[in-house]
Amino acid sequence: MIEIIKKTTERAMLVALITKDADKHLVEEHLSELAELSLTAGAETILKIIQQKYSADPAFYVGKGKAEEMKQLIEMNDINIVIFDDDLSPVQVRNLEKLFERKIVDRSGLILDIFALRAKTKEAKTQVELAQLQYMLPRLTRAWTHLSKQYGGIGTKGPGETQIETDRRTIRYRINLLKEKLDKIESQRLTQSSSRKDFLKISLVGYTNAGKSTLFNLLTKANVFAEDKLFATLDSTTRALNLGKNQKLLLSDTVGFIRKLPPHLVASFKSTLNEVREADIILHVIDLSHHYFEDHILVVEDTLKELNCEKKTRLKIFNKADAVEEKAKIDYVRNKYKDALVISAKRGINITGLKDRLLKSTEETFVEEEIDLEITNSKAAAAVHSLAEVLDKKYDENSIHITYKTNKENSEKIKKIVYGG
Ligand SMILES: Nc1nc2c(ncn2[C@@H]2O[C@H](COP(=O)(O)OP(=O)(O)OP(=O)(O)O)[C@@H](O)[C@H]2O)c(=O)[nH]1
Ligand SMILES: [Mg+2]
Numbered sequence: 405m406i407e408i409i410k411k412t413t414e415r416a417m418l419v420a421l422i423t424k425d426a427d428k429h430l431v432e433e434h435l436s437e438l439a440e441l442s443l444t445a446g447a448e449t450i451l452k453i454i455q456q457k458y459s460a461d462p463a464f465y466v467g468k469g470k471a472e473e474m475k476q477l478i479e480m481n482d483i484n485i486v487i488f489d490d491d492l493s494p495v496q497v498r499n500l501e502k503l504f505e506r507k508i509v510d511r512s513g514l515i516l517d518i519f520a521l522r523a524k525t526k527e528a529k530t531q532v533e534l535a536q537l538q539y540m541l542p543r544l545t546r547a548w549t550h551l552s553k554q555y556g557g558i559g560t561k562g563p564g565e566t567q568i569e570t571d572r573r574t575i576r577y578r579i580n581l582l583k584e585k586l587d588k589i590e591s592q593r594l595t596q597s598s599s600r601k602d603f604l605k606i607s608l609v610g611y612t613n614a615g616k617s618t619l620f621n622l623l624t625k626a627n628v629f630a631e632d633k634l635f636a637t638l639d640s641t642t643r644a645l646n647l648g649k650n651q652k653l654l655l656s657d658t659v660g661f662i663r664k665l666p667p668h669l670v671a672s673f674k675s676t677l678n679e680v681r682e683a684d685i686i687l688h689v690i691d692l693s694h695h696y697f698e699d700h701i702l703v704v705e706d707t708l709k710e711l712n713c714e715k716k717t718r719l720k721i722f723n724k725a726d727a728v729e730e731k732a733k734i735d736y737v738r739n740k741y742k743d744a745l746v747i748s749a750k751r752g753i754n755i756t757g758l759k760d761r762l763l764k765s766t767e768e769t770f771v772e773e774e775i776d777l778e779i780t781n782s783k784a785a786a787a788v789h790s791l792a793e794v795l796d797k798k799y800d801e802n803s804i805h806i807t808y809k810t811n812k813e814n815s816e817k818i819k820k821i822v823y824g825g
Contacts, residue, residue, distance in 0.1 A: 414447035415482055417474070419466065420489040422456045431489075433696050434663070438489050438511065444633045445517050450481050464503070465496045471503055478504055487514060491664075494543050512539060512666035518635050519669065527589050528638045531676065534582040535668040537575050544568050544575075586672070593678060603652045604770045606645065606762070607683035609708065611700035612636075612660030614691040615723040619749040620657035623759075628657055635660060640679040647763045656683070661707045663699075670710060681711055684769050684811070686718045687762075692737065692746065693727035717769055719761065722746045725753060772809045775822060779804055787821045 418438050422431045431454060439449040453474060455466045464471040465488060478486065485507045486500065492510040500508045509517070516536050523529045608616040617630035617637050624643035629636055640658040647653060656679040670677070680686065688704060690697050701720075708714050720741050726748040728734060737744055745761055747754040772795070777784050779802055788794065792810035799805075810818070 416447040417451045531672040534672040538668040610689035614689040692722040693724040
């Protein structure tokens with residue numbers, strides 16, 4: 405047997421601040437998450453630096469003295485990349501780069517790198533490139549050598565002002581091009597989705613690594629890539645879901661969320677996240693075995709708000725119950741989140757319970773009904789067409805028989821128009 409060990413080439417130092425009212429343990433957790441992100445991007449964490457400081461230093465992020473201390477550690481430990489848990493200003497990046505003579509990466513930059521590594525489809529690649537360029541644009545300074553290197557420049561000296569202006573123009577031009585490309589992809593998607601109007605759409609959302617793809621594969625017998633790494637999934641996949649009754653259901657798996665997801669990324673992943681926005685029911689998958697699962701819940705809820713999805717029917721699914729050691733934790737969750745379901749996608753625990761609940765939710769959300777209307781009652785017929793998906797129409801001499809499907813709310817509206825009251 406030959407064991408292949410993936411070699412990580414970069415040796416990273418991670419840096420975070422504990423500012424005025426930040427919780428020390430939470431900052432440590434954020435650094436562990438950063439270490440996982442770094443590993444996903446191909447960098448091994450050698451050192452973690454946490455500084456307690458009232459607020460970030462505008463010039464060096466950490467204090468000047470700390471920065472000098474770090475420089476020594478960098479040299480002693482052969483560090484070649486320094487990763488910050490926050491976003492840095494162009495000035496901070498410039499100063500740190502000059503002092504450390506190493507690559508400086510901030511949280512958004514790191515997440516963007518991972519997305520770039522993971523993107524497979526044309527759509528995901530276009531979305532990531534757009535987000536990267538938008539992130540890069542305000543950071544083009546004299547210290548920014550990336551583009552000049554691409555153009556064949558050598559050394560660590562940054563480009564001159566004229567070069568920066570040319571780079572900016574090139575980037576802006578490319579940004580517009582990518583936006584047009586994405587608009588086209590989005591309009592294709594809209595055509596596709598309107599042909600699926602008679603399906604009830606269910607979307608899996610959750611913090612990255614919560615087990616969405618594992619659950620998706622289990623429920624749909626699909627074969628989506630699931631892995632114990634952050635952001636295993638970047639593209640959305642949709643499959644028919646069979647819950648035993650003759651309903652037309654579609655289930656989508658999509659990109660995971662994370663704390664401080666760069667805003668450009670959320671904006672440029674608009675079309676991928678359309679699956680979530682168009683969903684009738686949102687299944688929020690939570691990794692219950694994670695110590696900070698409740699922080700993850702809040703991050704996901706905030707992101708759903710950003711996507712204007714907070715009013716949709718939502719079901720919380722607490723996953724990885726098999727990996728939870730304390731029974732008290734499960735009791736706590738059952739008590740606090742009354743509607744919650746506790747499952748294990750990996751071990752197939754309580755999947756029948758989940759399916760039953762899902763069926764109930766779909767029945768509460770969608771109904772199929774039939775109605776007889778006098779042929780002259782055009783007002784009612786118009787109401788049915790605008791409020792429901794018409795599945796079938798049969799005409800008699802004087803009446804029309806319509807079979808339609810709609811959500812509960814619209815069903816009541818239709819009945820009010822037809823029967824009055
Ligand atoms: N112990 C345990 N592990 C699980 C369970 N469900 C998923 N996992 C593991 O958790 C890891 C992440 O699973 P994924 O399904 O890729 O998670 P995801 O939410 O799709 O992650 P991203 O696509 O990266 O956002 C994998 O190693 C899974 O095997 C579970 O019920 N119990
Ligand atoms: Mg996934």
